[in-house]
Amino acid sequence: MRDLTNEILELIRRTSSSLPPDVEQRLREAIEKEEPNSAARGAFETILKNVELSRAQSTPICQDTGTPIFNVHYPLGWSTLKLKAQIRAALADATKKSYMRPNAVDAIYDKNTGNNLGGDDFPYIHFEETEGDELVIELMLKGGGCENVGRQYSLPDNALGAGRDLAGVRKVVLDAVQKAQGQGCAPGILGVSIGGDRGTSYVKSKEVLLSEMGTRNADPKLAALEERLTSEANEMGIGPMGFGGKTTVLDTKIVGLSRLPASYYVSVSYMCWAYRRRKMTVKGEEVIYD
Numbered sequence: 001m002r003d004l005t006n007e008i009l010e011l012i013r014r015t016s017s018s019l020p021p022d023v024e025q026r027l028r029e030a031i032e033k034e035e036p037n038s039a040a041r042g043a044f045e046t047i048l049k050n051v052e053l054s055r056a057q058s059t060p061i062c063q064d065t066g067t068p069i070f071n072v073h074y075p076l077g078w079s080t081l082k083l084k085a086q087i088r089a090a091l092a093d094a095t096k097k098s099y100m101r102p103n104a105v106d107a108i109y110d111k112n113t114g115n116n117l118g119g120d121d122f123p124y125i126h127f128e129e130t131e132g133d134e135l136v137i138e139l140m141l142k143g144g145g146c147e148n149v150g151r152q153y154s155l156p157d158n159a160l161g162a163g164r165d166l167a168g169v170r171k172v173v174l175d176a177v178q179k180a181q182g183q184g185c186a187p188g189i190l191g192v193s194i195g196g197d198r199g200t201s202y203v204k205s206k207e208v209l210l211s212e213m214g215t216r217n218a219d220p221k222l223a224a225l226e227e228r229l230t231s232e233a234n235e236m237g238i239g240p241m242g243f244g245g246k247t248t249v250l251d252t253k254i255v256g257l258s259r260l261p262a263s264y265y266v267s268v269s270y271m272c273w274a275y276r277r278r279k280m281t282v283k284g285e286e287v288i289y290d
């Protein structure tokens with residue numbers, strides 16, 4: 001089996017230092033909506049300058065390089081054990097090269113491992129066998145500040161008047177945005193899952209963030225809710241970095257899951273403006289980065 005350690009290292013470098021073009025484009029559109037000399041415009045200018053500098057210098061877009069989340073879609077014949085070892089080796093090397101900050105801290109002994117390798121849980125790697133012959137590795141770096149403002153709701157939520165329907169989902173998602181204000185480095189991108197158990201609900205609310213900006217759910221009801229939530233969150237006026245302004249949320253992505261009759265979970269994963277997600281596709285000898 002081919003050794004992809006160097007190619008995965010390059011994937012990590014690109015993810016950490018170069019914001020995807022669709023995200024940068026949204027930020028450039030957002031700055032144009034803000035008033036000249038406003039705090040919001042100043043925040044966007046700083047963000048965009050930082051985006052350009054980090055790309056030019058191969059340095060992290062943000063000092064918090066986040067939790068590395070790998071999603072690997074592999075065709076028959078690849079060894080997940082070997083791929084996992086290559087991902088871990090690439091991540092340790094990326095840390096040595098300062099593309100990544102050492103971020104794996106043993107929660108019991110409060111000790112940073114220094115190389116971004118914790119136990120089996122860090123980095124997080126999900127493997128999925130697929131049809132065809134292409135290997136695809138997706139990587140998302142999820143910052144701690146925005147992770148801290150993620151929320152999970154069990155509906156009905158009487159305090160919020162949220163029942164077990166899409167109207168209830170709308171209420172709790174807007175509650176999450178309201179409670180995140182001033183934290184989590186807005187403008188954010190909302191990953192929302194409806195259903196599942198507590199664990200799958202959170203996992204899927206992050207997985208949905210791997211899709212491109214503007215990707216709408218195939219179900220028109222959920223697609224309409226995605227659009228509505230983005231526009232209603234922006235009417236709150238929280239603005240970039242909580243300075244006030246017209247853009248609080250750049251996009252919303254929703255996934256619908258199965259649930260038990262007894263449960264109705266809604267999980268909201270909040271992604272900050274440093275929306276670092278990239279992928280590499282291996283087709284025979286060729287490696288393509290997006």
Ligand code: SF4
Binds near residue numbers: 063066142143272273
């Ligand atoms: S929330 Fe995002 S932008 Fe803010 S410090 Fe964390 S990684 Fe950086």
